Amino acid sequence: xxxxxxxxxxxxxxxxxxxxxxxxxxxxxxxxxxxxxxxxxxxxxxxxxxxxxxxxxxxxxxxxxxxxxxxxxxxxxxxxxxxxxxxxxxxxxxxxxxxxxxxxxxxxxxxxxxxxxxxxxxxxxxxxxxxxxxxxxxxxxxxxxxxxxxxxxxxxxxxxxxxxxxxxxxxxxxxxxxxxxxxxxxxxxxxxxxxxxxxxxxxxxxxxxxxxxxxxxxxxxxxxxxxxxxxxxxxxxxxxxxxxxxxxxxxxxxxxxxxxx
Numbered sequence: 001x002x003x004x005x006x007x008x009x010x011x012x013x014x015x016x017x018x019x020x021x022x023x024x025x026x027x028x029x030x031x032x033x034x035x036x037x038x039x040x041x042x043x044x045x046x047x048x049x050x051x052x053x054x055x056x057x058x059x060x061x062x063x064x065x066x067x068x069x070x071x072x073x074x075x076x077x078x079x080x081x082x083x084x085x086x087x088x089x090x091x092x093x094x095x096x097x098x099x100x101x102x103x104x105x106x107x108x109x110x111x112x113x114x115x116x117x118x119x120x121x122x123x124x125x126x127x128x129x130x131x132x133x134x135x136x137x138x139x140x141x142x143x144x145x146x147x148x149x150x151x152x153x154x155x156x157x158x159x160x161x162x163x164x165x166x167x168x169x170x171x172x173x174x175x176x177x178x179x180x181x182x183x184x185x186x187x188x189x190x191x192x193x194x195x196x197x198x199x200x201x202x203x204x205x206x207x208x209x210x211x212x213x214x215x216x217x218x219x220x221x222x223x224x225x226x227x228x229x230x231x232x233x234x235x236x237x238x239x240x241x242x243x244x245x246x247x248x249x250x251x252x253x254x255x256x257x258x259x260x261x
């Protein structure tokens with residue numbers, strides 16, 4: 001199946017690295033106009049170059065903004081609208097894995113996690129919603145993790161903010177249905193990403209990154225870590241006409257690792 005989103009404009013937060021960049025590449029290659037949002041100017045420039053190398057004719061906007069703030073969300077949306085005229089698809093992908101024993105999670109850490117993962121999705125959703133509703137077409141994907149369904153011990157604050165993101169997905173899907181705004185969540189398992197690369201660097205391992213990742217993945221049901229491109233392929237499907245009857249779902253992309261369906 002050759003999935004296309006010809007002419008659709010996509011806003012991807014956390015779009016300069018890892019899963020965000022993989023999705024940006026997939027959408028650009030499928031004919032989409034892609035706005036990637038991140039805080040780092042250097043990583044944005046590098047990501048834009050990668051996307052243009054893969055899809056030379058693609059329209060790409062690299063937007064520097066901190067979406068953990070209301071001002072950053074407003075700026076990111078305004079820049080995407082200025083670049084493409086409208087936002088058809090929103091991918092709420094920005095986030096980090098903040099985990100600690102419950103009693104060690106400070107108020108500041110709770111607030112930071114909720115601002116970045118939950119309130120950014122709420123604020124950006126409010127900004128894109130009116131245009132999507134007026135055009136009777138929209139797609140929103142909230143990128144969460146499997147802890148949203150199966151919160152582990154010492155999984156706060158990230159499992160809690162992700163669980164709230166799953167509830168937000170359901171609320172938005174019900175309200176968006178009459179406007180043909182489809183809203184889904186994709187729950188990340190163990191997938192090769194920039195986050196894992198940083199962990200390898202910090203580990204001080206003498207193994208190559210591929211060897212290190214291979215050993216970690218050997219214990220998983222499929223015997224390997226997931227690939228960013230596999231994750232991006234599902235996102236593209238959900239945002240295409242081929243996925244036009246799928247809304248309100250929270251899909252595990254974890255190679256059968258999660259104990260919860």
